Amino acid sequence: MLNIEVLHALKGVFISSEHVSGEEFKQVATSFLLRHRNIQALKWIPKVNSLARPSIESSQLKSHEDFEFTEKGSDESLVTAKTRSTHFPVVYLEPFSGNENALGFDFASDPALLRVLNNARDLGSSMASAGIKVVQASEQNSIYVFLPVYDGEPSTLLKRQERLLGFVAGIFRVADMFDSAIKRTWVQGIYYTLEDITNDKHQSLYSHLSSDVSATLHQSNSEIVYQRPLTRFSGRQWQIHAMPSEGYIAERRTEFPYLIALFGILGSLVLAIYVFFIMRHSHMVNMQVLERTRDLNLAKKKLEALSMTDSLTRIGNRRFFDNAFEREWQLAIRNKTRLALLMIDIDNFKSYNDTYGHLAGDECLVEVAQAIAEALHRPSDVVARYGGEEFVVILPHTRDCLSPAQRCCENVAALNIAHSNSTTRPYVTVSVGVTSIIPTESDDMVKFAAIADMALYKAKENGRNQVFVDAEAIIPKAL
Numbered sequence: 001m002l003n004i005e006v007l008h009a010l011k012g013v014f015i016s017s018e019h020v021s022g023e024e025f026k027q028v029a030t031s032f033l034l035r036h037r038n039i040q041a042l043k044w045i046p047k048v049n050s051l052a053r054p055s056i057e058s059s060q061l062k063s064h065e066d067f068e069f070t071e072k073g074s075d076e077s078l079v080t081a082k083t084r085s086t087h088f089p090v091v092y093l094e095p096f097s098g099n100e101n102a103l104g105f106d107f108a109s110d111p112a113l114l115r116v117l118n119n120a121r122d123l124g125s126s127m128a129s130a131g132i133k134v135v136q137a138s139e140q141n142s143i144y145v146f147l148p149v150y151d152g153e154p155s156t157l158l159k160r161q162e163r164l165l166g167f168v169a170g171i172f173r174v175a176d177m178f179d180s181a182i183k184r185t186w187v188q189g190i191y192y193t194l195e196d197i198t199n200d201k202h203q204s205l206y207s208h209l210s211s212d213v214s215a216t217l218h219q220s221n222s223e224i225v226y227q228r229p230l231t232r233f234s235g236r237q238w239q240i241h242a243m244p245s246e247g248y249i250a251e252r253r254t255e256f257p258y259l260i261a262l263f264g265i266l267g268s269l270v271l272a273i274y275v276f277f278i279m280r281h282s283h284m285v286n287m288q289v290l291e292r293t294r295d296l297n298l299a300k301k302k303l304e305a306l307s308m309t310d311s312l313t314r315i316g317n318r319r320f321f322d323n324a325f326e327r328e329w330q331l332a333i334r335n336k337t338r339l340a341l342l343m344i345d346i347d348n349f350k351s352y353n354d355t356y357g358h359l360a361g362d363e364c365l366v367e368v369a370q371a372i373a374e375a376l377h378r379p380s381d382v383v384a385r386y387g388g389e390e391f392v393v394i395l396p397h398t399r400d401c402l403s404p405a406q407r408c409c410e411n412v413a414a415l416n417i418a419h420s421n422s423t424t425r426p427y428v429t430v431s432v433g434v435t436s437i438i439p440t441e442s443d444d445m446v447k448f449a450a451i452a453d454m455a456l457y458k459a460k461e462n463g464r465n466q467v468f469v470d471a472e473a474i475i476p477k478a479l
């Protein structure tokens, strides 16, 4: 933009003076060029009708011998310009030295540049050319910027075309412009490329790199290329690329993310294995707990059964009887059913022990228990050892309690266990006391058991080896 300002200042010289001499132009242009070193050259390009050409050429011949309007021939060498209705020759040029060939060059002879000139004329603003290799500037790209100068201040297109006097023009080296623009923000290792993308044609204006290196970088780091269009400049659209060099990337590359990823994966793996073992261990513990619980339940059941069994006779013990009696008593109350109780005692067992010994007594107890159990036919009947040589039988829901009592006596007698000192028979016999009741809430189960005991006492008293039925238990046939 600073360069454009120079053109505006130069334009001011042409507007403020009727005729600007070559000497005046040189003076002003030299002072600008001294302060703006990246301007390669400044020019004055008047609009010249074909009729006015001879007078312009002859007046210029006074200061520059061999002056004529020139254009590029077919072999790129400069030749005399053809006659055109309008010429745009370079009349003033600064610095002259080194740019001699450019003096007299007719811009109307170059269709591309003429288009830029005409655009500048029609729009009344500065217009830049595409990148060009000017004769003086070796391999570097330069651009022309043309600023129209009018007679007065025409406001319409037609008036601008009519009143055009010519153009002040500047040649700017793109490399110099670019370097001075980025010199404050230059970062070592970042490669810049400047492109002209006006009309979608990509023209490389300037690059920090040779074109082949730039292409390689472009491919290899394409994902980290910065690409941004610049603000439009004198009718041109430029675009900037910035690419990091391999060195720039290498300097900033760190193994840290890889290490994090590696440790992350390893950590996850270790965690997964740890969780797997914990779950397996927990499953095994659960299985063991289940197994132990099952064993414990079994053992508990066994213990319960043992605690309810008489160790000698293998039938229920006193505890078993107490539980069963309580249960059946409550059931009979609820169901209003009859409950019978048989107290059974081996006759003269003391003398049996005395005669045959304690071990024989034990064997006798086992056989008597078995015989009593076999005398009971219902699964709900309960037999237990009440204590010593005394047994007890509970018969739930039973009207006829005499028959089972008699079967008990008969079964024991049928064992035919020799008892020479018995007061009844020469074999082991039992006495049975029987009672029964349809209990109610007001009845007492302890008293009920005592009645059965009393009946047993009566049976003993009446001579043993018999059944004594308590009066309460005798049920008339009609009931």
Ligand SMILES: Nc1nc2c(ncn2[C@@H]2O[C@H](COP(=O)(O)OP(=O)(O)OP(=O)(O)O)[C@@H](O)[C@H]2O)c(=O)[nH]1
Binding pocket: 345, 346, 347, 348, 349, 350, 351, 353, 357, 358, 359, 360, 361, 362, 365, 387, 388, 389, 460, 464
């Ligand atoms: N071998 C053996 N004898 C027992 C057991 N329990 C109790 N006795 C014995 O059984 C006998 C019971 O005697 P008693 O209560 O006098 O009665 P009894 O001799 O049978 O006379 P009655 O009942 O009147 O016919 C006692 O001598 C006890 O020692 C036992 O488990 N094994």
